[in-house]
Amino acid sequence: MFACFADHCRLRGAALAVGYLCLYLLLISLAFIAHAQVLDLCIAAKNCGPGLFCGNCPALGKNQPVCTRGQAIIPTSIIDALPFNKYTWLVTHNAFSIVDAPLLPGVQRLTFYNQEDTVTNQLRNGVRGLMLDMYDFEDDIWLCHSFRGQCFNFTAFEPAINTLREVEAFLSENPTEIVTIIIEDYVHTPKGLTKLFTNAGLYKYWFPVSKMPKKGEDWPTVTQMVQENCRLLVFTSIASKEAEEGIAYQWKYILENKSGDPGVKPGSCPNRKESKPLNSRSASLFLENYFPTYPVESEACKEHSTPLAKMVGTCYKAAGNVMPNFLAVNFYMRSDGGGVFDVLDRMNGQTLCGCSTVTACQAGAPFGSCKNVASTSPVTTTTGSFSGSVQFSRSASTVCSPNFFIFYLFSLRLMAFMLQMQ
Secondary structure, eight states: OHHHHHHHHHHHHHHHHHHHHHHHHHHHHHHHHHHBOTTOBOSSGGGBOTTEEEEEEGGGTEEEEEEEEOSOOOGGGTSOSSBGGGSOEEEETTTTOBTTOOOOTTOOOOSOOOBSSOHHHHHHTTEEEEEEEEEEETTEEEEEOOBTTBOOTTTEEEEHHHHHHHHHHHHHHOTTOOEEEEEEEEOOSTTHHHHHHHHTTOGGGBOOGGGSOSSSOOOOBHHHHHHTTOOEEEEESOTTHHHHHOOEEHHHHEEEBOOSGGGGSTTOOOBOTTSOOTTOSSOOEEEEEOOOSSOOHHHHHHHTTHHHHHHHHHHHHHTTSOOOSEEEESSTTOSSSSHHHHHHHHHHHHHHTSSSSGGGOOTTSOTTOOOOOOSSOOOOOSTTOOOOOOSOSSGGGSOOOHHHHHHHHHHHHHHHHHHHHO
């Protein structure tokens, strides 16, 4: 009997130890929920603060999920009233080419994907430039990720007006925001783009070509653009459409480096062949492409870490110490912590106020007057940010450890069982 009693005591002691362990794990998880900032450990998006999601970066050997930035700080929310070309804006490459976008009936799509959430969500998360490939297709204008200048049913995504209506809704809901659309243009229907933008209700926001600087001068201030409601800039890759439809020819106003693999090669930032040299002063906007030729979701977090920051520095020097105004990327939310958003903060901080990050800028203060900020990446605040979801379109794309979840749930169940034994 005493032996049985001893065994019972040992079992009960072990059960209590496990119970205390489970309680400890529960307290840790509650701490996550209450305090998680960028790079803090997490088990789900709800554990992280505003503008953050829970993700990891196996491509860098970082398998433990941490709170990761998923939203931009809008620079005009900190320093306003400067010319449009003094800011750096986030651009999504092939913004429409979204993982899990609906397929055409009976067709398997055969193309590459570049983004993971809707255009509406991209805009809410701080994206301010959209690269869109437009084609004539099925007696309409479609967004396609295709080749040879032709759209096929297996490369088509949706009618372009659907995406443009998302842009119109965003501009309507956010009357101080400015959006840029850069069209890779395969539309040959006469006045096709004019009709498209008219039907989408976007001409009321149109920034006219007549007001665009032609010789590298400063653009109007963001304040002027908002006051005049000229909050949509549209550029086309077809030069003749500037005269025919009043749509600005891209390389007349924008300097641009090579896209694809040449644009991510360390130490090199060559200009695209259609563009003037990057150190030209005859255009006052500069687009930096930073995405490989073949997009790979799992590698994007690695690409958006140290290599991105170094490439921005390389292109800055190639342009004669001029900061890019547009930074175009794939899978913009993927990183090992701060990613594209931290880089944008540093770019805007250097240009707008001479500080290491835009969060150190002080409105009205002399250039170079910087306030002290935390060394870690800032959490996006409600000022200048939007209520977009930082979750990807597929739950599987939020790269959290399933084993951690299973262990967590098992621990809670076990603790409940231990309490019943008391």
